[in-house]
Amino acid sequence: MMGSGVGSLALITDPTSLDSSVNFLDYTASKVALNAVMVSFAKELEPFGIKVNVVEPGHVQTDLNGNSGILTPDEGAATAIRMALIGPDGPTGGFFGSHGRQPW
Ligand SMILES: NC(=O)c1ccc[n+]([C@@H]2O[C@H](COP(=O)([O-])OP(=O)(O)OC[C@H]3O[C@@H](n4cnc5c(N)ncnc54)[C@H](OP(=O)(O)O)[C@@H]3O)[C@@H](O)[C@H]2O)c1
Numbered sequence: 476m477m478g479s480g481v482g483s484l485a486l487i488t489d490p491t492s493l494d495s496s497v498n499f500l501d502y503t504a505s506k507v508a509l510n511a512v513m514v515s516f517a518k519e520l521e522p523f524g525i526k527v528n529v530v531e532p533g534h535v536q537t538d539l540n541g542n543s544g545i546l547t548p549d550e551g552a553a554t555a556i557r558m559a560l561i562g563p564d565g566p567t568g569g570f571f572g573s574h575g576r577q578p579w
Pocket residue numbers: 477478479480531532533534535536537538539540544
């Protein structure tokens with residue numbers, strides 16, 4: 476599932492994080508909820524060997540932000556692709572960015 480750094484309560488309340496410099500009520504609320512939905516799916520599907528995680532792409536140049544991002548779409552896709560290719564020993568029920576596991 477595609478989440479966002481602004482869907483992390485830890486990051487939006489950390490003054491040293493870029494994610495705390497914006498305030499998007501509906502977007503953040505939906506991404507926080509997405510993390511909860513993901514955890515529920517991960518629990519439900521774990522017995523079947525299906526892994527469910529949220530990834531966040533970083534700040535990517537797309538229509539969403541008027542192309543103001545610092546990453547290209549290819550770079551933004553990297554975490555999603557890496558997590559889509561995890562093996563049987565890979566994680567489930569987590570929140571990941573380009574540097575690995577992210578705080579909720
Ligand atoms: N860009 C960033 O920096 C950034 C950062 C964090 C997370 N994300 C996440 O990455 C994902 C992709 O965002 P993006 O930056 O690529 O945004 P985008 O350029 O605005 O693209 C959004 C895509 O979603 C489709 N879409 C929108 N509403 C839809 C609907 N109701 N039903 C079906 N498709 C719909 C759009 O289709 P049409 O083109 O046909 O309208 C478009 O292909 C989002 O989940 C976003 O929250 C992006």
